[in-house]
Amino acid sequence: MCGIIAIAGDRPVAARLISGLKRLEYRGYDSSGVAVVGADGSLSRRRAPGRITALEAAVAQGPIDGVLGIAHTRWATHGAPTETNAHPHQAGGVAVVHNGIIENFAELRAELAAKGRTFATETDTEVVAHLIDDAIADGLAPEDAAARAIRRLTGAFALAIAFQGRDDLLVGARKGSPLVLGLGDGETYLGSDAIALAPFTNRVVYLEDGDWAVLRPSGFQVHDADGRPVERPLIVTSASAAVAEKGNYRHFMEKEIHEQPETVAHTLAAYVDASALAAHPRDGLRFADIDRLVIVACGTASYAAQIAKYWFERFAGLPVDADIGSEFRYRAPALVKNALALAISQSGETADTRAAILECKRQGLATAALVNVEHSTIAREVDTALPTLAGPEIGVASTKAFTSQLAALAGLAVAAGRARG
Ligand code: GLU
Numbered sequence: 472m473c474g475i476i477a478i479a480g481d482r483p484v485a486a487r488l489i490s491g492l493k494r495l496e497y498r499g500y501d502s503s504g505v506a507v508v509g510a511d512g513s514l515s516r517r518r519a520p521g522r523i524t525a526l527e528a529a530v531a532q533g534p535i536d537g538v539l540g541i542a543h544t545r546w547a548t549h550g551a552p553t554e555t556n557a558h559p560h561q562a563g564g565v566a567v568v569h570n571g572i573i574e575n576f577a578e579l580r581a582e583l584a585a586k587g588r589t590f591a592t593e594t595d596t597e598v599v600a601h602l603i604d605d606a607i608a609d610g611l612a613p614e615d616a617a618a619r620a621i622r623r624l625t626g627a628f629a630l631a632i633a634f635q636g637r638d639d640l641l642v643g644a645r646k647g648s649p650l651v652l653g654l655g656d657g658e659t660y661l662g663s664d665a666i667a668l669a670p671f672t673n674r675v676v677y678l679e680d681g682d683w684a685v686l687r688p689s690g691f692q693v694h695d696a697d698g699r700p701v702e703r704p705l706i707v708t709s710a711s712a713a714v715a716e717k718g719n720y721r722h723f724m725e726k727e728i729h730e731q732p733e734t735v736a737h738t739l740a741a742y743v744d745a746s747a748l749a750a751h752p753r754d755g756l757r758f759a760d761i762d763r764l765v766i767v768a769c770g771t772a773s774y775a776a777q778i779a780k781y782w783f784e785r786f787a788g789l790p791v792d793a794d795i796g797s798e799f800r801y802r803a804p805a806l807v808k809n810a811l812a813l814a815i816s817q818s819g820e821t822a823d824t825r826a827a828i829l830e831c832k833r834q835g836l837a838t839a840a841l842v843n844v845e846h847s848t849i850a851r852e853v854d855t856a857l858p859t860l861a862g863p864e865i866g867v868a869s870t871k872a873f874t875s876q877l878a879a880l881a882g883l884a885v886a887a888g889r890a891r892g
Contacts, residue, residue, distance in 0.1 A: 484536070491667050501552035517529045541641070543570075558596060567631070664844070673709075750886035757811070765791075767828055773793065778877060779791070799826075832852070
């Protein structure tokens, strides 16, 4: 994981991008960076290893600003967490930030090196900047150059791209990694999640896998993987920046531990009616008619799945497989057709869990997902999305999201028990 934020605006962006990065720091950080296009069209970068405050110091020492910029907090996968390997990466007049892994970067790098291009970093990401710059050198307009480059990429990516000489144009793209588009007043934004954009706007568009978008201060156009212009729904999100602040606690994990009486109660209330001693029925879950429940999850969520297995079997007589997403996707699971597949993921973005639930869907199973982030990728791809109402979990070690998963699963196990008599 890492965080991306970008602004195509009409007022200075550098300080706002850096404060946006601070809201994304929970997604991982070992280094960070920012690039802006100045009023004279120049593209300038500042990068620093360590925490965002190190980047802040670098910008204070060598100020840069403009009305358009991209920024990134990195969690390295390819190349050490050094200043050189920190994003944005630049080739010619193209700057790129990236969340994910470009799986075919070695082939692309060899191909570009054969054309005489030299690489400054050890990252997989740098090839993206070169591919786009190469297409511009072939005479393509920046957005067409970006589209041509994106088509060559395999792996997972969320990208934000800025161009020298263009302080009115951003390109964003996603496949596998999350990216949200925001619509403000005379400004547009890209962010890894809605919380990062919360101080700027609550009007967001979730890009679908394979989508890429051209952003200008006045608005944006989304294209699907085939390059066709598409409309994606504009959503008014309830994500708020305040929830991503620590208050009087020393750190987020402590704050989130103390939120549990509230978050567990809130989630339980959504699944059970305590006064009537009944579970709320959930549309789309045909517990009475299925022969098996297949739960896929990773990490902490998989512990919730293992506990829930006992509950569904005990209260509902429903056989349960609790599978680890990262194993499931690499074996050949023999699935009972008349089963419900349930994914559990706090973020709703866990790549292995997502691959597992999509495999269940491909095999014709009904699918549901228990997620904490409304409108997340997994939530949008299953038949039935079920919420855990824990609020944003910023701490890396799961606390309140885990107990809310258990609260929801307990409610569902009771609902299944009732439905099955
Ligand atoms: N793979 C890229 C890198 O190592 C991006 C990692 C991230 O998502 O932060 O630089």
